[in-house]
Amino acid sequence: MTMLDMFTPDARHTIVRAGTLASQAGRGRLGDVFLLLALAEDRPLGVEADDIRAAAGARPGRDRELLATLGIDLDEVRRRVHETTAARPDDPALWSLRRAPLRPLRVTLSGPGTELVLDESGRKAVEVALWARRRAHRARAGRADLLWGLLADGSSEAVDVLRRLGADLRALWTELGRAA
Template identity: 45%
Template sequence: MFARFTDAARETVAHAARLAAGARPPAPRLTTGHLLLALAETRDETVPASLALDPAALRRRLGAGPGDRDLLATLGIDLDEVRRRAGASASLWRMTRSPFRPLRVEVAGPGVLVPLAGGARKVIEVAQHHARRRGALVEQSDLLRGLLADARDESLTHLRAEGVNPARLWRHLNDPHAA
């Protein structure tokens, strides 16, 4: 499933899986909250600047605690450099759908296997739909569209609490020249 994702979008989903697996206690599923936090921490140029999230505040709101990057930085260790040297790039990650349980989607990487919660699976499906309509690979902006697609989702609650207007963000995603 990751074959149709850009490197940045693949890294976002892999980062969300690491967040879910690294939670204390480990999260049983990758949620939309994990995807939102991963998007805030790995944001690229396809995501509008109007998504101004403070990753540290979002971590506190989600109860995620300090990130690996912050903890290792206190010891003088650069997590990006460690991952680069270890070869732990997003290319080592896979997202698969179970042939026996078609609604079960899992993200697997070095030492991590996390199933997607229903809302996170919907985010991925909406992102893939938008990318197919454009005839392009799934980008981070498509993942954001997926997060915004369900008005009842927990991620919208977190966005609103951070002062982001989801309707304005949706308009900006669909027409970057809109005010």
Template identity: 35%
Template sequence: MFERFTDKARRVVVHAQESARERGADSLRTEHLLVSLFAVPDNLAVTVLAAHNVTRADIEADVDRMRGGPAPSDADALATLGIDLDEVRRQVEEAFGPGALDRTRAAQSRDGRRTGWIRFDPSSKKALGLALREAIRLEHHYIGTEHLLLGLIHEGAGGAFHVLDGRGVHLGPSRILVEELVRGKRAG
């Protein structure tokens, strides 16, 4: 799937993995890909968005609003129930030794989930497939960040689509813009 990706497009996907993980998401969604377009400097997707007067801050604000920000830590979540995780850990370590609670297999498999590969949800899979279709349509022999952006718009149902639609970024004009930008690059 990723063989034809340019280096920048690949870096977007890797960053989306990291950002999904940091947010404690159980799957990688289109909005993680959208936010990650801005993580790679100087790419055509960002140029297309800039032409629509859409900034990184706009997109990040929209996505944060959609998902209610990052997941709370265990300590914060348990505090809402009146449970002091530090105190529980202290009591357990008194009985079973330093690090006892965090050394359990149960705790380590939970951490493993936060460091492993996060699966793509159906919308983001579809968007990646459509990025390829957009590249083929434009007769480009690679998948760049600009095709990822077109794929996210074309997908038509995920979080990224709704954010972009709300900011006035639509498929037809974006395709034309990408075509012009790529032609311009080749010419000069």
């Protein structure tokens, strides 16, 4: 059992999507902004996911360009990999979220061909989401808990991005209060 099993299927999908976005952007770490972006792709947050993507600098990395100079089409490689594997790479069943036993502050999201360490902001968002689940006496944390984890630290980069884009943070908190 991994930490990912403590989340509902849709929240697992959100975490995996955040990891995929961070990996595609060429990042070695998963931060709160990628979790925010993954949430915004699936639920309205008062700002568009594309605006969050631009504000966070979450554009795809240069892998595609670098491989193209060698004559390798990254999209074609990904298409062929998808054809040859029975499961999709973004299937949450293929991913795990683990805390390192000897380094308890190190949390790693691992999936097909990807391993990302959660930075302080990403780890905090996940841990606050799990805390909100326990506080509400629920078996699993959901997307609302992830949003709670993202908004809990008013000085986080995710909250800063929402403020810069003009999101109504009070309305988001009110919505979370009603859902609890």
